[in-house]
Amino acid sequence: MPDDTTRIQKNRRAQILEAGLDVFSAEGFNGATLDGIARAAGLSKPNLLYYFPSKEAVYVALLNGLLDTWLDPLRALDPAGDPVEEVLGYVRRKLHLARDYPRESRLFAGEILRGAPQLQPELSGTLRRLVDTHARQIGDWMAAGRLATSDPHHLIFSIWALTQHYADFEVQVRAVLGAERDPWAEAEREVQAHFARVLTPTG
Known part of the structure; x- marks a missing residue:
């Protein structure tokens, strides 16, 4: 029993x-x-x-379970891989996460918009350390001429912004594109193409 x-x-x-x-x-x-x-x-x-x-207890339990899931796509960045393909792989994983977990994406966005009262220690601790580590790796690739030069942190921010937009503003995206178009299929193609242009060194 x-x-x-x-x-x-x-x-x-x-x-x-x-x-x-x-x-x-x-x-x-x-x-x-x-x-x-x-x-x-x-x-x-x-x-x-x-x-x-309390409802706060439910909310905190959800957030605690969410953060690891949200960090996994960045953790998978392989320093030994091809730089362009590794960052594009991160873009793809992040987009798939937004597509497959839209409720979680909106929950996370809502917490951030509230000033992250529950997640602030994790954002300035676990998340910051992880982003700093991979930003250094991206910066090393840029310094070696293997990626186009930009600020690695802001590159990561732009990936977050573009990929999560399709979950957090899905209603708007679908309204603008119309019922006959598949926003996720188009996002897969267009977001990858955008970052391929941003990442590929010129000359």
């Missing part, structure tokens, strides 16, 4: 987190309520409170 109880509790927590992701990504932190999360999870509010004492 203890194993069954543990399994049921894990499943219930996962159910609540899934519902929380729906509600927070749609309503934002301020618009989300415990009642709304409980309703989306198909649970009573007291049942939800048995697992999470």
Whole structure:
């Protein structure tokens, strides 16, 4: 029985987190309520409170699970690989992450727009160290003439901006392109082509 109880509790927590992701990504932190999360999870509010004492607790649990996923595409940059292909691979992975996890992308963007009250230590710690490490690698490739010269940090920022745009502003993108066009297929082609031009050394 203890194993069954543990399994049921894990499943219930996962159910609540899934519902929380729906509600927070749609309503934002301020618009989300415990009642709304409980309703989306198909649970009573007291049942939800048995697992999470507040909406903040649900929100923090979601963010803590998200950061590693968000950093994985940059971690995969291989210093031994071809520089242009490595950065284009990062662009592709980041775009796929935005495509496959649009709710998580909006949750992350919402946290940043709120001033990152929960993620600030991780942003200035774990994230900064990871970006600095790979920015140095990109800078070394640039210094060796293997990538076009630019500021490595701002290159990474531009990759974030372009790839996440398609998730965070998907409604706008689809409205502008029209129902007959596939924004993700076009983004795969156009974003890759853009960064190939930006990255390839001239002369």
